[in-house]
Amino acid sequence: MPENLQEIMDRAGVYRFGIVDPKDVDFSETVRGYCEENLCRQYGKTWACPPAVGTVSECRERAQSYGNMLVFSGKFDLEDSLDFEGMGAAMVEFKNISQRLDDEVKPYLSDYLLLSNEGCGKCESCTYPDNPCRFPEKLHGSIEGYGIFVNELAAKAGMGYNNGENTVTFFGALLY
Numbered sequence: 001m002p003e004n005l006q007e008i009m010d011r012a013g014v015y016r017f018g019i020v021d022p023k024d025v026d027f028s029e030t031v032r033g034y035c036e037e038n039l040c041r042q043y044g045k046t047w048a049c050p051p052a053v054g055t056v057s058e059c060r061e062r063a064q065s066y067g068n069m070l071v072f073s074g075k076f077d078l079e080d081s082l083d084f085e086g087m088g089a090a091m092v093e094f095k096n097i098s099q100r101l102d103d104e105v106k107p108y109l110s111d112y113l114l115l116s117n118e119g120c121g122k123c124e125s126c127t128y129p130d131n132p133c134r135f136p137e138k139l140h141g142s143i144e145g146y147g148i149f150v151n152e153l154a155a156k157a158g159m160g161y162n163n164g165e166n167t168v169t170f171f172g173a174l175l176y
């Protein structure tokens, strides 16, 4: 990765970041079980989520084929803890941050994998499962869908999971 990492993160709009060894990350069937409960209503809806991303073992293997995992976050203000509209807008903005980070690192990395938070949302209607993804080069698998407890990952990376009252923080990861 380039030396100007902080500048890259700032340009992408990343709040905090930290680097962990993917081999130290737990890929959990328990988290996958939460996906299957489908409370987020994304399970089986896009190429970015289970079951399309593969089994937890396949996700672990894919992630651990890289030597580094740069965990990044986006922090957003809410009007109050029931500001669902604000949370939805924050989720969209975090996707934009993830895409900007992808665009920023592309010139430096020949092989990498970028995970974002739940779902995809790039297209009005996803092609899953009938046709291939329209934008495979911009497809960011769901970090939760990979079986990762994001709060544990944040702690491992030395990052805050909760960042103040009336805020929400989302997490993604760049494997390289």
Ligand code: SF4
Residues within 6 Å of the ligand: 046, 047, 048, 120, 121, 122, 123, 124, 125, 126, 127, 128, 132, 133, 134, 135, 136, 138, 139
């Ligand atoms: S980019 Fe479009 S087709 Fe691909 S997973 Fe996302 S919504 Fe589906």
